Amino acid sequence: MKNIQLIISYRGTNYCGWQVQPNGVTVQEVIMRAIKDLTGEAVNLTGSGRTDAGVHALGQSANFFTASTIPPEGWYRALNTRLPADIRVIHSRECHPDFHSRYHAKGKSYLYKILASPVASPFLADLAFHVNRTLDWAAMEEAAASFLGEHDFTAFMASGSSIKTTIRTIFEISFSNNDDLWEMTFTGNGFLYNMVRIMAGTLYEVGYGRLKAQDIAAIIAGKDRSKAGITAPAHGLYLKEVYY
Template sequence: MRNIQIIISYRGTSYCGWQVQPNGVTIQEVIIRAIKELTGETVNLTGSGRTDAGVHALGQSANFFTASTIPPEVWYRALNTRLPVDIRVIRSRECPPDFHSRYNTIGKSYLYKILESPVASPFLADLAFHITRTLDWGAMEEAAAGFLGEHDFSAFMASGSAIKSTVRTITDISFIKRGELSEITFTGNGFLYNMVRIMMGTLYEVGYGRLKPQDIKAIIAGKDRNKAGVTAPAHGLYLKEVYY
């Protein structure tokens, strides 16, 4: 059996997230089906982590074991002939038998897109968070510095997550503004459930003047989800890259 890693880009609009579930079509399910069409095998496809309904990916990582003789570097092309146009495998390779897409992860980066415009774009309706007011980006960048480093991010986790530790390290938050469209990239050693969307929502509150940049450290210290900002919409979020 060979261990194949694939890197996947997808538009999450039409899917109920990454992980297979009984109530709707998911990314994982569609890829497993494509692999079965190619090889006749029903594989266990392990992703680096879940993405919620409506969330996109530029570089999701997953791996599976196969007895197929398809060359590792050919898998991505073979799968794309059987996948819908909103899911693309962009790379494939063979990994050591002990490689695990989730447990071997040492970090991830997420991208969030915001469109500042009086009128929403029909071309970005499901790809960026549309707002009609102008944000104070200087204040947001100042506030973002408060997230950097190792902290207990309890205040930035949605309920319903059963994890042992809420301590994470954020190594970088960068901002790129291209006219009305802005991109904020969050990089760290791991993220809690909805953490990026809550961090983004809190920066959004700073940009509107509802919170001050210096409030970030106090919110982190307080460990109270009610003190942080709103949860930004799922459709502005992209899993950018997974690090090993």
């Protein structure tokens, strides 16, 4: 048996997220079905973590065990012939038999895209959070600095989540833009449920003045979800890369 790692990009719009679930089609099940079409094997495809309905991926990582003779570097091409156009495997390789996409992840980066313009774009309807406001990006960058380092991010976790520890380390948050389309990239050793979307929503509220950059440290320290900003919509979020 070979352990094959896939790097996968998908447009999440038409899926109920990554993970197999009873009500609706998911990215994981569509790929597992394509593997079964190719080899007859009912494999278990292990992703680096879930993504919610409507969330996109540029580089989701997943692995599975197969007895197939398909060359490891050929899997991406073989799968793409069986997958819908909104899911593409961009790379495949054989990895160590012990490799586990979730347990061995040392970090992840996510993009959050905001289109700040008077008129939305017909091309970005499901691909960026459109806001009809002018945002103060300098204030947002200043606010983002407060997230860096190791913190208890309880205030930035969907309430009701059960998890062993709420401590996470953020390595970097960077901003870039192309005209009115902004990207915020969050890189850390892990993220709590909805954490990137709540950080993005909080930065957005700094951007239009409901919160101040200087408020962030106290919001983190207070561990009260209700003091942070909105959960920014799923369709602005992209899982960019998983680090091992």
